[in-house]
Amino acid sequence: MRKVLAFDLGGTKFAFGVVAEDGTVLGSGRVETLAEKGAAQAVARVAAAAHQLLADLKLRPSDLCAIGIASPGPLDTVRGCVDGSPNLPGWTGYPIEGELSKSFGGLPARIDNDCNAAALGEYLFGAGKGKKNVVYITISTGIGGGAVIDGRLMRGANGNAAELGHIPLTMDGPRCGCGNHGCWEAYASGTAIARRTREALAAGRASSITGFAGSIEQVTTHHLFQALTQKDPLAVEIWDQSIDYLGRGLGAVINTFNPDVIVVGGGVTAAGDALFVPMRAKANGYAFPRLAAVCSIVPAALGGNVGVVGAAACAFEAAV
Ligand SMILES: [Zn+2]
Known part of the structure; x- marks a missing residue:
């Protein structure tokens, strides 16, 4: 069954997990966002924690098919970044999609508004x-x-x-x-x-x-x-x-x-x-x-x- 790496970016916590194609969360974790310290530091911390999770699950990035990132809006989905989110000051323009892709062997990555992502999640795996x-x-x-x-x-x-x-x-x-x-x-x-x-x-x-x-x-x-x-x-x-x-x-x-x-x-x-x-x-x-x-x-x-x-x-x- 296909698997992906998923990130849920919030103003206070940055959660992540490995999810199978039937919606089962195979493993998950979270780090503090510490949004005021900037995007680069938070992304480096969450990437390190996610690499550890993959190691615990005996998976390599090549066992996954993509990366998804749910983030508070507004977003610039062309550049793959946050664009003026009030809870993530200073994050505008940081290429989070590209950086997470780079950290995990170039897996395709996509950032979406967190509520839009939730809608797709409930449609595929939940009450919808x-x-x-x-x-x-x-x-x-x-x-x-x-x-x-x-x-x-x-x-x-x-x-x-x-x-x-x-x-x-x-x-x-x-x-x-x-x-x-x-x-x-x-x-x-x-x-x-x-x-x-x-x-x-x-x-x-x-x-x-x-x-x-x-x-x-x-x-x-x-x-x-x-x-x-x-x-x-x-x-x-x-x-x-x-x-x-x-x-x-x-x-x-x-x-x-x-x-x-x-x-x-x-x-x-x-x-x-x-x-x-x-x-x-x-x-x-x-x-x-x-x-x-x-x-x-x-x-x-x-x-x-x-x-x-x-x-x-x-x-x-x-x-x-
Ligand atoms: Zn309003």
């Missing part, structure tokens, strides 16, 4: 397996997206397609990390839900949420969920608003892509049915009925492996 049109959404610090349509990952003109978290929901909403106002993720990411909760508490609303957190400043979505299970009125109100924002964005996604399935991952999905049941109903309400009727909305299946497995999915594509 067997479907032709799969959109992946992650609801965590931000909201990210990726789309596989008619069996092909949508990369777009320069590799940055499906920045779905930056669909503007309003004209003049809260400021988003991208610099615009009113983006979907500025309302409905885990970070945004926690921020809206803290704002309501700071405005003087009574709630058990502060008690769970210790102080208003420490409130996260975890404390909101705790209060939600006790039917705290403010928690219920903020959660219902959040579900509405999520449903609006997903409705737009359904109308845009006409997917068979939307696979949803990220920390906020820990809420389980309390999220998925009302979110499906809202999304369907905001989408055209004919499109909503064929689209299921399901939890992601790859969990913590999604970065490495997604990068591997891209590598298998690059190897064909």
Whole structure:
């Protein structure tokens, strides 16, 4: 069975693994990115650790068919590098694709946006397996997206397609990390839900949420969920608003892509049915009925492996 080497680059950790063609992770590891020390040093460290993993697995680079790299965007896929990612300052222009290829005997390497890679991973090996049109959404610090349509990952003109978290929901909403106002993720990411909760508490609303957190400043979505299970009125109100924002964005996604399935991952999905049941109903309400009727909305299946497995999915594509 063919195997690839996969890298999942993040602002704090740089994970890697050897993945077989059926999606099985044969071995994996991680190093700290230490992004501020620069790309060259981080790539050298992760390459050394990956060489050790290959030695442990009794594999040589020539036993592999390609290298996949999942990275936060934006990317320059022509030069094979990060291009202005806020979490990787100073990495712009460093030829990570070429350098990792060189480290492993010239294996073909491909860098892809991490959410696009995750979409291909869930399509090939996860909750989208067997479907032709799969959109992946992650609801965590931000909201990210990726789309596989008619069996092909949508990369777009320069590799940055499906920045779905930056669909503007309003004209003049809260400021988003991208610099615009009113983006979907500025309302409905885990970070945004926690921020809206803290704002309501700071405005003087009574709630058990502060008690769970210790102080208003420490409130996260975890404390909101705790209060939600006790039917705290403010928690219920903020959660219902959040579900509405999520449903609006997903409705737009359904109308845009006409997917068979939307696979949803990220920390906020820990809420389980309390999220998925009302979110499906809202999304369907905001989408055209004919499109909503064929689209299921399901939890992601790859969990913590999604970065490495997604990068591997891209590598298998690059190897064909
Ligand atoms: Zn934005």
